Structures are given as structure tokens and as C-alpha cells.
Amino acid sequence: MRRLLPIALTLFLTLTARPLLAQAPGVTPTAPAEPKAVTPDDMRAPTSPAFALLDVSPSSVERPQTPKAFTVNLISALRGSDGLPRSYAVEVAPFWLTSHPDLTFDGYYHASVVQTMQQTVTVSLATTPLAGASADQTFGSSLGVGVRTLLRAGNPHPQLQASVDELLAATAAIATEQDATVPLEDERDRLRDAGQTAAADEVQRRIDALEASLPKRLAEHDRKRRAAALRIQALDKERVGFVMAVAVAEAWDFPQDRYDQHRIARWGAWATPGYRALVCGAKPGDCTSTLDVLVVARVLQDRRTSTDTLRDVGARVAWQPVPAFSLSFETVRRSGGTATKTTPDASARTVGGFEYRLENGMLLYGSFGKNFENVPGGHTLVSLFGLNVGFGKKPDLKIAPAAPTP
């Protein structure tokens, strides 16, 4: 019966933000804009810093892959609007706009710092309507520009070589079929050189027929080849070892869409060094015993609300010795804001946590520590324990087929 419903029921045994300090009588809690309860993950160098700075998640981001496509895209965006286009987002990886015949697969993975920066740099640009006094009012535009790159891209995933070997094995099987035309091509060329055009044309027809039959004969090998190629693409995003990302971005407001009224709205800079260790088995995805260390530093200024420059520094360590169990610890410190100047202790968050995956899809988790003091004298304890009970995916009951309709 417990597997009847394909849903999970979550039982929370939660003691969240229980006050350690009672609020002082007569103190009316205010809602300061900062410090916010950010975590190290929130502070990672964003993939698209311009979008992050404008607080937008564009549903459609243009990602041109050639200079021509980029130019056409930009011109069409400018033409489609009266001046600066609103709600436009584009992200470009300049290095990959052109071909690089000298860049080998090994060279891509064993790049110097400068080459890594070139290979990974992305430029993001976004525009949004500048909100007016009410939500449905706009009185101008905002423009954000950001740059992100990696100083170190990490080492290849432990399972990369196995996938490369698998890809090459499938490619070799395909090549054997593809190369069946080589002796015929050689014969064709000899006949042409000897002036036997008709015979050469006949051989060419045999070559054409052989090549036309290739896709059907190669289907199974091609399926394996494609799967391995896509796995290699995915593993490139899961590198291990030392990775360091940096990003900068700035956003400007253009009230009334007038250039002479432009002003800097926000700017930010991020640095995110991290280290990841992984132990993997032979099967794809069979990786355990992970250690993730992430250090984050961020400087932000939001001139729309304040002239304060916020400086955040944080770190997170996550250790997963076995697939069923993981421990984590994170700490974040913020300085530079008005609230942090008056109560420096309010600007720290330090939390430890664990997750233990029990049988039958149950997950026991918890975290404990000190949160930011969002409200002076307010709750700062993080104490969260929970049991997530899953009911499985397969029903025990067989569902009778629908009665035939008359």
C-alpha cells in the first residue's frame, strides 16, 4: 500500500530559526535591506554576470556562434527597437566565434592560464525596462554588461579517458565501413589517369552506391559513437581539481531612455576558487567519495539603494565519503553595509549540515548553525532536521485495463 501513490510525503521535524535571544521590548523590528541570507553557492561567479546584476533570467538568450550571426543578431535587435532594445539578452564566447585549426583535443584540456582564459571567456549583455514608481510603469531602460572567465579550468574528469576510448572504438568501426571505398577510389583515379573515362565512371557509381548504403549499416555504431561524444561533452562540465572563475559586471540606468541621463546602477566583481576530488568506478556516473571545497569572494555596489560597497567572503566544504552520506560546512561573512558597520556580528552565517539516504528512498537531513541577524535582536539560530519519505516509483497494484467502449 505504501507504494500506491507516486508522490513523496515530506515530514518535517523542523525547528527553524528558533530565537536564542528574546526581542527587546519596545523595539520595532525593521526590515533592513541587508544583510541577506546568502550562501556560498549564491555567491559563485555567475555564468552570465550581466543577467545576475540586472536580476533577470531571460527566457530567450541569443548565443551566436559566428561573427556574422553576432552582427546580424545585434543589428536586428537595434532595428527592432526605437533606440536601445528592451528585454534583450545575448551571450557570446568570443574565442569560439572563429575556427581554431591548431587547437587539438589535448591542447584544449592542457591549456595555459592565458589560453584557459581565452577559451572560457564569455561576454553577456542584457537590457531591461527600468521600473517606474509602480510595477506596470517603466520610465527608461537598464543595460548590463558582464565578463566571466576561468583562470584554471580543472583537470579532466576521471571517466573522460574511458569515454574517449569508447568513442574511438565506435569511430574505428564506422571508419572500417567508410574506408571500403578507398580501393575503389584508387582504381577510379588510375582509370582516369589512363584515359578510361567510362570505366572510371562505372567505379564511381559503385562508390556512390556504397556510400549511400552507409547510414543504414552504421546506425548501431553511430548510436554508440554519438552517446560517447555527448558524454564527453557532459564530462567537460564536471572537471575535477582546481577551478577558479572570475567575473565582473556593470549595469547602467537610462531614465527616459536618454543617454545624457545615464548613471551607474550596480557593479560587481566575483572570484570563486574551488577544488573538487572524485573517485570513480568503471561505469559512467559511478563516482563516489567526493570532496568539494569552494571559496567565494564578491564585491557588490547597488547605487540604486545605497552607496555602500558590500564585500562578501565565504567558503563551503562538502564531503561525501559514501553515496548515502554527506557532510557539509559553510560560512559567509559580509562587510561594508550599513548594518554590518553597526553590528559586525550580524553579518556572519556559519552552518553545518548532513544528509543520510536511508533505504526505500528516505532521506534524513539536518543543519545547525548561526544565520545572519536580519532583524536586530532577531532569530539567528539555524536548526533544521527533516525526514523525507519517498513512496517509490512503481505501484504494487496492477491497474486494470480500461473497459472497452461500446
Next chain:
Amino acid sequence: MKKPPEIDERYAAPDAADVRLSVRVGDGQIGLIRVFIGPTLKVSAPNVIGRLLVGTGASLRGQTVRVRTTVNDVLAQTNKMSVSYGLEGGAQPLDVSHDGEVDADGDMLLFKAAFRMA
């Protein structure tokens, strides 16, 4: 999909000269390179072949050195592919390349080059 144009070049080398061939798969992709002398497969290797001795000028005269490279798209950042060739041993070295582009991630392209030895 942009299929690569087939390369068809003539190359002359003195009788006693060693003719060497280099092949490189570019754009960070993975390819399997096969080198044929006439109809016979001489070498098969992934990604890079550096200064392979294919024969002397005299032994290769009248033969065609064919290079076939099956390139796989293994980078998410680009669908571009390229293969470059270098021949040395003649009066002048020969450097040629061709490129292509696949439509979808994980696709492959066959690059063909023929060097007729004079």
C-alpha cells in the same frame, strides 16, 4: 551542416628525399585519422599524426596518399571542425587545411584528402 571540401593536391619530391606527413584535428575535437598509400592502410591514429615517414620520393612516385579523418563533435562550445595537413620532403613544404561544421552536438563529419605524388 557544412561538409568539408575534399582536398586534392599534387606533391613532388626528389627520389632520395624522405616524404613526411603531419595531420592534426583542430577545434578541440576528436578524430580518427587513417593514412592510405594507394589502397593500403598504412597508419590509423587519433587526433594528431606528427611527421609520419610515408616513403621516399622514388617509392611514392605515381602513388596517391589518401588521408581520411572521421571527426566527432565533443565540445559543447562549438560545432566547428577542421583538419590540417603538412607534407615535407619536396622542394617546398605543403600546408593545407579544410573545415566543416555539424548541425547538432555529437555529430560527425568525414574529411577526405588526396595527395598525388609526382
